[in-house]
Amino acid sequence: MATEQKHSTYLSEAESRLRQLSIEKLRLAVAFLTYLQETEEKEVTEKVLLNIPDFAQFFREIEQNEDKLENTASNQIASDEEVWQAYLAVEKKWEEVFRRLANS
Structure with a gap:
């Protein structure tokens, strides 16, 4: 009061x-x-x-994956399947982060 x-x-x-x-x-x-x-x-x-368990680790892994994609030589072209798999891996990590956020 x-x-x-x-x-x-x-x-x-x-x-x-x-x-x-x-x-x-x-x-x-x-x-x-x-x-x-x-x-x-x-x-x-x-x-x-x-405060979300392992959030910092997940965030670092996502950043590292993004850095790997950015640092790829421009003359190196990935197949559609490789790009799709990389996208799915990043999406899976973000889903886990969002799930943990919702549960906290």
């Missing part, structure tokens, strides 16, 4: 101060608030993902 009351107090104070700003300063304040919100969401997302 005390936290909720503090939250309400801060919101009221912020609204009062925002109403007193010029349009230019208000635009700046909104940009800063957007930055803070996005940063917080990113931090929360990273914490959730890193």
Whole structure:
């Protein structure tokens, strides 16, 4: 209850101060608030993902597979079957990541 009351107090104070700003300063304040919100969401997302067992390992493996594909010489052409199998392997890894995310 005390936290909720503090939250309400801060919101009221912020609204009062925002109403007193010029349009230019208000635009700046909104940009800063957007930055803070996005940063917080990113931090929360990273914490959730890193709490998934083996997520970091799966992510590294996916990156390594992508690097291998990017570093392939341009004159080397893989068969359709090889490309399809590589795609399926990456998809399988992502499915596992998403499954673990859903179960966490």
